Amino acid sequence: MAKYDEQLDRYFTALGDPTRRAILSRLARGPASTSELAAPHDMALPSFLAHLRKLEAAGLVTSDKQGRVRSYSLTPDALRPAQDWLSEQRALWETRLDQFDDYVTNLTQERTDGPRSQD
Amino acid sequence: MAKYDEQLDRYFTALGDPTRRAILSRLARGPASTSELAAPHDMALPSFLAHLRKLEAAGLVTSDKQGRVRSYSLTPDALRPAQDWLSEQRALWETRLDQFDDYVTNLTQERTDGPRSQD
DNA sequence: ATGTTACCTAGCCATATGGCTAAGTATGAC
DNA sequence: GTCATACTTAGCCATATGGCTAGGTAACAT
Incomplete structure (x- = not known):
């Protein structure tokens, strides 16, 4: 069984990083925009975006851009x-x-x- | 809370690899020696050993060397x-x-x- | 003692990851 | 139109990861 579950790879790998777990914890308190999420992390925005992209690729969060603001929220059953x-x-x-x-x-x-x- | 839980990092990262999850599944069927574990994986032994070391560092498995054979088993509550x-x-x-x-x-x-x- | 087995160490290499700066795009405000 | 805001893209760099071969070392077999 299991013909190489890449999704599970992305999943666990995404969880194996403190910044990304912090993002999830933050989102557990409600949706937030990119910059709101980035604020507490002492990191340049592009670096931070990479983490958000990994979380999204792993299916852990979803995002929705309205105007120039992208809002992130947790994927319910992620x-x-x-x-x-x-x-x-x-x-x-x-x-x-x-x-x-x-x-x-x-x-x-x-x-x-x-x-x-x-x- | 959580002053940077490195153990959790190792944990999830260890799980984020198909070879390592396969090792865990194999071990779920009982303890096995290094070479028994390595056999089904088309990979040089040293490369394979690195995976075993990561699993052990993550606390997912434990090993015990007797004579020249090292036997691995799952950490019970890992x-x-x-x-x-x-x-x-x-x-x-x-x-x-x-x-x-x-x-x-x-x-x-x-x-x-x-x-x-x-x- | 010599050889074989089972694992370990050392060192190399390619790619992935995670960080950065600089510059671009698109929206909203004036 | 002009400017600030909020991302986004592009490209660079250092380190980590995951693979390899070659050459140990220690235990068992003869």
Whole structure:
């Protein structure tokens, strides 16, 4: 499964930067224009715009330009995919940690010197 | 809050790569050695090792070397922080989307021409 | 002791990322 | 029309990232 999910790449990569997470937190308090968003960040505007573009490419925010002002807001269900992926993984491997626990117990008791390739 | 959470940076950045997510999925099926993990990836070993190191630096996996074999396994609660951050953000902004809805309604009714800088 | 296996280190290279300045475009104000 | 505002584009630069080969080092096998 998963034929190389580039969207998920952009997603997590976008979240892996403090400036971008700060933007998201700020937007959580309501929509804002480019310059409003940029103000607290000590960074030239073009550099800042690059972050906004990445967030938008990742589907985390959307923007709408009216006149000369571009307004950004959070994409409503944007974090769902990440949460889904994470909880899926977590479920998978918590199950597995249990099974592994079994396996080790088993091994200790039986002393079967086999490899663990159980793929 | 959040005085620049570098761990969260490493975390999300580590997840933002298909090879590394594949490693995690593989490990969800049980611990494995370096070469077992590397096998399905068409990549030179040193390049692959770099991914493993990033996952470990992010706290997503742990490793243990016995003899000449290093075995990797998932860090049990590793995905919690990411999940927590995500659901916190989501809660925040879903609340806010409601509040914003209120705000807009209010604005439409009262016609108060105030700025929205409420940070 | 010699060889093989399994991993590690060092160093190189190409591209991506994240920052900058300078200059351009388009809208709103006068 | 002229000017200020609010982005946007273009192009430069330094560092980080992700890949490679070549050559270790340490453990197991013979």
